[in-house]
Amino acid sequence: MTTPYPVPSASEEPLGSLTRILALAEGDGTDSFLGDSLPHLSGRIYGGQVIAQGLLAAAATLPEAADEALEPRLPHSLHAYFMRGGDPKQPVVYEVERLHDGRSFSQRRTTALQAGRAILAMIASFQIDQEGSQAQVAAPSVPGPEELVSALEIFRTLDDPAAKFLGRTAPFDIRHVEGNIYLGPGAEVTNRQRLWLRSRGRIPAKASQTVHRALLTYVCDQVMLEPALRSQGLSWRSEGMSLATLDHAQWFHRDVDASDWLLFVQDSPTSQGGRAVARAEVFDSAGRLVSTIAQEGMIRMPTATSRGSGDWAVRFDV
Template sequence: MTEGVIDPTATLLEALDLAATGVDEFEGRSLPQPNGRVFGGQVLAQALLAAGRTVEDGRLPHSLHGYFLRAGVVPEPIAFAVERLRDGRSFTARRTHALQGGEPILSMIASFQVEQAGVDYADEMPTDVPGPDEVPSALDLLGTIDHPAAKFWAHESAFDVRHVGGSIYLGRAAEATGRQEVWFRSRGALPTDQLLHRALLAYACDQVMLEPVLRRSGRSWVTPGMSIASLDHAMWWHRDVRVDDWLLYVQTSPSAQGGRGLGAARVFAQDGTLVASIAQEGMVRFPEA
């Protein structure tokens, strides 16, 4: 762990602890990032937590749809304004705008539901994936590299990230395929609050959602002149989730066109339970394209 970083998990939880500034209004701060911009997963998680603060107990988010509108600036606080769209017998809907300098950087709608019985089935987790203990971590791959981005992902990130079949941190994959499997787990233990765990899943997945686009196009994170940014994000939570237990992201990229690429993921608990599905489109541009 690098000097000055005591506990990445605790640092993240502090950033997600929003301050109430008015009726349905909150304020949050941002964690430092190697590129100096606000991390999209962070503001998405904060927007969901802000919405959740206005929802009655017993209702958890089952879906969100958000658009990343502008790049955020890390040193400036972020204001979160929640609009109460609907409070029904089973479902609650909220819209959250995240703003800096009075301008929206994210707009998100989330739906919450009281726990109810109903038909229950799910896809099965792939059986040919090695377990997390058999896969090298970002610390193993990047821990000795003297570069700000490498130091961040190896030491300062709140999540232990392990790519099955090799990462694309330092170079492109051997095969140009849109399939990717990644194990994720928070570096530290977390409270039992299910809203927090669902928000942290939104935070964590933004780190890798566009990687299948890079894999399928034969690129990596060190591609010279590449420009990449999240445009929108959709997420569905199917069942309770613990992000301090190992989760497997089974990812694909069905399409890329017009300077945009689509990433999709199914998220499984280590016991095979399907806990969430995710889709994200991003701007992905290369200098030769």
């Protein structure tokens, strides 16, 4: 059996619930792991959770996992495809294939399965810390998080089961610069968005850099498609909307601190064929570019010839 990657549990809720489900259990064979799920308003497994768990499953098979004297290899990129929605009431099996271990880099393929069927396939690459030249784009000047309204404050003012659920269970504090689109479209139709986010609670000091990067991967799926929604004049409550993440690509450039305020600078360059592309540059509070992310998602609305599946309909039985 392969020992799961260590994820220390946070003592404060709801962050503690998240760290506990990221701590995978041993599966039935070598390089096989089991993961549980947090409830989600869509009634499906939240995509960011599957990617984060898959990343940690891959990390558990790296060379240093068997030899502590070796230098750690940190995730620097991942590419994932979602095949079908998952059932949060059933465990997820993560099967890892060891593709390559070189002097500096390692690559792993992770497949997430339920009932023997793949729900996600991902390849992740890891690298030891190495010296190199430094260059990056500058972080934009935006209002600081202390000047903006927290999504948690909005949820607490609403007499709505979905809002109460989010206010109670969201492990991250999110603050939009241009205003949120939780209840209705933005004031302006635009393909751009900026927001700050950080964890709600203290991440244990012994949490590794790999865990911090997995936490960023977890939360980013929550906001990645929002600039695409804004560009189409939509919101999370648009009636009849069907929405799903199709694929996810992410690069880690520098160390991440998920307890620090992180600035997302996002845009959506195109929407067509019921699909939309969205991008994000993520800066820390010191202005360092820590990650670049891209997603393509399915966004469908009812038309004159098609009602749409409305799979995004919010459930209140969570």
